[in-house]
Amino acid sequence: AEHHNMVGIASAATSVAIGYVAEGTKTIRVGSGGVMLPNHSPLVIAEQFGTLASLYPGRIDLGLGRAPGTDQLTLRALRRNPMTAENFPQDVLELRALLGPVQEGQAIEAVPGADTNVPLWILGSSLFGAQLAAALGLPYAFASHFAPEALFQALQIYRENFKPSPQVKKPYAMVGIIGVAADSVEEAKYLFTTPQQQSVNLFRGTRGRLRPPIDDIEDYWTPAEKMRVTTMQSCAFVGTEESISPKLTDFIERTGADELMIASSIFDHGARVHSYEIFNRIRQRLEGGRNA
Missing domain, CATH: 3.20.20.30 (Luciferase-like domain)
Structure with a gap:
């Protein structure tokens, strides 16, 4: 980006x-x-x-x-x-x-x-991008990994108003999510404190490099900041392969997403790679279920 x-x-x-x-x-x-x-x-x-x-x-x-x-x-x-x-x-x-x-x-x-x-894509976090992508017959990617409020309305507008083009004949949508996966739920929640701090710092106007995870996020944010971050990160999937899979299946069914874009702001590179490996196994499991 x-x-x-x-x-x-x-x-x-x-x-x-x-x-x-x-x-x-x-x-x-x-x-x-x-x-x-x-x-x-x-x-x-x-x-x-x-x-x-x-x-x-x-x-x-x-x-x-x-x-x-x-x-x-x-x-x-x-x-x-x-x-x-x-x-x-x-x-x-x-x-x-x-x-x-x-x-x-x-x-x-x-x-x-x-x-x-x-191939062109129109990106957006509001309804404007959905309307433009539909009018031009282009794939549409919604930034619900940081601005989820208008997700379902934007997808509805895009699909209802889509006009086919040489690039795509029918609506094709990508949906952004936050993804933090680990071998235990506790570890995933611990790693997730890095993007949580990142969002708090955005609201505080103190952007910077990724911060290492912390033991207790409650000591870091105020109740008001917690509410804002929780809303902003409502499309976050944090846990293990077993705990994330059913939630992600439900999310894909509700959004009708053709693709997912997974943002994993994990501090440790090895842990980030491992998180993507787990999400790849989830992808294989979901594809296997659809093909069964």
């Missing part, structure tokens, strides 16, 4: 980070979640992701957002006009055209980029 002037997030140069991950892997798809398009010209993004798609064919996705991805002071340092967000729908259309086949008489081409047809 493109965020600027945030000590705890290392993906400000989004296309560079994607290239590094793609080079170090062989089969997985790698995408932006997302590029904040109003910070850039559509041509530059078409060239960047066209280059990535040429280097790693069939593995690159381009998620697009309209938020600044930063604070107002940094926004000025980016030389961004706050009003450019109003042009977001037109910029998405321009970008899609630049990544598509070159038309007769077209004066400007993305080189590389033209005819790569990099």
Whole structure:
């Protein structure tokens, strides 16, 4: 995700980070979640992701957002006009055209980029993104891992108003969740105190690097902060493979999600990798149940 002037997030140069991950892997798809398009010209993004798609064919996705991805002071340092967000729908259309086949008489081409047809996604945490994704016939990703309030309404709007496009013929939705899995519920809850502290610090205006987990989160937050964080993290799945599986099954059924994006802000790298391994086993279990 493109965020600027945030000590705890290392993906400000989004296309560079994607290239590094793609080079170090062989089969997985790698995408932006997302590029904040109003910070850039559509041509530059078409060239960047066209280059990535040429280097790693069939593995690159381009998620697009309209938020600044930063604070107002940094926004000025980016030389961004706050009003450019109003042009977001037109910029998405321009970008899609630049990544598509070159038309007769077209004066400007993305080189590389033209005819790569990099799959586009619209990202959102409000109803605007749902409406735009539906109107343009694009896949939609909802940021319920940090802004879950409008999740079900946004998905309903997206599906009810969807218009087929060459990229997708029917609605296709990704839903973000927080995922912290471990070999015991107690360990998972302990590891979960890192993203809990992260959200508290966001509300306090004291962002920074991930903090190590703590023994008692109740000593860290106030009752009001606890209420805000609990609401913000209501799409969190914390526990073991056995405890998470039925809850995640129910969540997928209620949302109709085609894909899940799992955010795991776990302090220890080994514990984070192990958490993803557990979620992969959960995925295999759920897929096995659907195919049975």
